[in-house]
Amino acid sequence: MNTALARLRHALLRQIVRPRLDLPLALALLLLAAVGLLTLTSAADLEVHVIVAQATRFMLGALLLLAVSRVPPVRLRSLTPWLYVISTLLLLVVAALGEGRGAHRWLNLGVLRFQPSELLKLTMPMMVAWYLAQRPLPPRWRDLAVVGLLIAAPAALIAMQPDLGTALLVAAAGVFALFLSGLAWWRIGMLLGALAGALPLAWPYMHQFQRERVLTFLHPESDPLGTGWHIIQSEIAVGSGGWFGKGWHQGTQSRLEFLPEHTTDFIFAVFAEEFGLIGVILLVALYAFIIGRCLWIAVNARDTYSRLLGGALAMSFFVYVMVNGGMITGILPVVGVPLPLVSYGGTSAVSLLTGFGVLMSIHAHRKLVDSRA
């Protein structure tokens, strides 16, 4: 009893004194969360319950991050196929009996509702890394076919929900693992060519609202009060911010609610309106630093599985930023991708922080023999 308590106290102390965290990454995430809460406070018009809810999710995410960081990658690797299969099965369950506004995304577990598709954001790169790590690299056509199937099946299920944004992020995570595994450039070129050729074939299978979004993206002024409204109002918010912005909680576009979804998908526009180009540059630099640091961790990982997984997670983080930033500035179509750790919304914050937990674990276990074990 005494020894067990002593061991626990020892473990806690060690966690505090010598955390198994990458400090620069942890500080960057902390800073990002702070910026996120500050922006959300303004976007939510100082509504306390929104801030409290978001902060609670950050806490939960932080706990998950700490927990996952203690799981060695080897253990994760052995669990990978199971996790992948379970999360894909959950997608099938959602397709059968899920619920949600207009789209079947949610699974109600009584106490908490969650989107199984969020799980895939982690299990997808894990699975692809797991498979590729045991194959001779660079991958050949056969590996490509297997990985293609591993990616396409869940991604298609998510796209059918329909949740194009998450499908995109999930597929991207798998594709990045493939890219990092050293897939030959000529194969990449052929794949991209085939994809470009196949894209128009997808058109008939898209939902009406998805088609409208694409059309609106191409001609936003054609429907200024309908779907185009989002893009136009977002561009007005961003553009009117100028160099230095209108100041915190001074953004008229968000405060007067001309900007729709200004606490969730379009919160970047609020940030740009209130903090201007200077703020945007600093925020994008912070994201670039986080991505770079994660890639550095991946490069220094001890095995191929950890490298591919860490690198894929780092690069899919970029997809969030790019797709969201492109959307609010009108250079990419409106797809529901949040701005990581800034947009209001539970599951993405939690799943993102869990992903960073994996990276922390990779960082902590980068030596073949853990000297501290």
Next chain:
Amino acid sequence: MLHRPALKDPRREHARFRARAWTGYALILLALAGLLARFVWLQVVQHQEFVTRANANRIRLVYLPPPRGLIYDRNGVLLADNVPAYRLEVVPERVPHLQAMLQRLSQVVPLSAEDLRRFHDELAQQRPFQSVPLRLKLSEDEIARFAINQWRFPGVAVVPYLMRNYPQGKLFAHVLGYVGRIDASEQARLDPELYAGTLQIGKSGIERQYEGLLHGKPGYELVEVNVDQRPLRVLERVPPTPGRNLYLSIDARLQQAGEAAFAGRPGAAVAIDPRNGQVLALVSVPSYDPNLFVSGISDADYRALLDDPDKPLLNRALRGLYPPGSTVKPYLALGGLELGLRTAQDTVDSTGEFYLPGQKRGYRDDQRGGVGRVAMVQAIEQSVNTYFYKLALDMGIDRMAAWMSRFGFGRPSGIDLPAEASGVLPSPAWKRATFHQPWYLGETVIAGIGQGYWVVTPLQLAHALATLADHAVAHAPRLLLAEQSGMGAPRVPAPPAPATPSFATSRPDWDTVVQGMVAVVNGDKGTARGLGVGFPYPIAGKTGTAERYSRTTSAYDSHLTNAQLAERHRALFECFTPADDPRIAVVVVLEHGAWGGSAAAPIARTILDTWARERGLPVTPLMQAPPG
């Protein structure tokens, strides 16, 4: 095909990964730089445009219509003001099913077909986010009923406004006119800046004539609104400039007395101060309530006014056309003297009938057998036709038309009211132009007693009378006395009416004519004898009885009763006082009067009595109407 067995090579994998990771990072940085470039484009290059659009989003310009200027009489009696009222307004954009909503709304607040027609007219002109008035002048009951049901009608609101009100009702309808809803043709003509937020415009009378003064200038508010167009705060406010208050030369008491004296019989009366052309009373009977028109008159009310045989909407003073009859005789007499055709002493023998050489058709006197030899004064006193037949012949129609036109006959008097009729002053040139017919000598004869083609408006006759009274100085009649920029501000007198220099040079000539006119009222044989009884000043007057139908000379009407005569006569009376220094000139036209002296003159006397009493003069009202 043979495969070289693939082997895992951790070191090469690691190296390849490192290369890929940093290549990927370079691509990522490139993409992020591209994203930043887009931000630079929006936030720096196009910044100004987006600032403009952000402001256009949140700032609404709300016009504040100016309160319309008030209208007073010369003594400060209120004739037109504004009272708070409530109207229903609809923002079409915020109503999902407009027709269904109107259907439901009409069960809460009655909506007439006229309301709906106007609403749809305006709807077509406005943009969907602009508020369109649906019903004006809600009763308290209607406001209460709507308030309870308001939740059922998003986009519909009760809005307070100032409504034009005419406290004197029908008494001044023909002077003030009325305001009404701006219609499509007016909308196209008006300055949209000046009339932003204004619902009504002067449609007739003073309200129309002085629209420019009465309207004022709108102010505005810059209001910050949210996406639901809900106003949050006022950023800037420029108050409206109220319209100018107007003081009219009208004396409400004279107007009241004149109106009452008609006792509902159709006719008109005009009183003018001959010294300056100021109009003291302008009565047209019957009249209508201008308040009916302010919020849009109902079809039933409008039809009733149109169908009334007495034509209450007709402004008889301004547009009623009547043969002047014998009232023209003083002007003709003055012309005879001025042109050297007559002296005061020249006499004419009245035998009862007058014949042109070589013609069978006779022209009769009012008195069977005539009145014998009369000079000018008696000719005016007794209204001797033969005297004026001969004078007209001697003068000739061309000289007569030229002379009469100097009194303003045949053209608008120039009063500051819209839509005044010109009347007709006949001349060979006029007849040729109008009927393509030559002029006959007989027409000159009857023109001498104001018959034939000659028609005048009561205002025109009053103007001529005032011109005569002021020694042939013609002042254009004026209603506007002064204006004022707000309550308590100093009254700024209106510029005096344009006047032409006197065209009659001889004072004795004028005295002769006025002597004849005084004899009309005070002489033993005057056609309005007895009218001056009990009045402090000498009155100079002239009766006129114009026939509504032509007739031949053979028939006299002495067997007819006055009631029967009234059917075919129009009674006219013109007078001014004091005779030697005229300060008020009055013309009365009674459409169904038997004789000028007995029917029209007492109305004029009532007006004069009121005028005299206001000046503290002792007046004994007339007990008996003049006989003639």
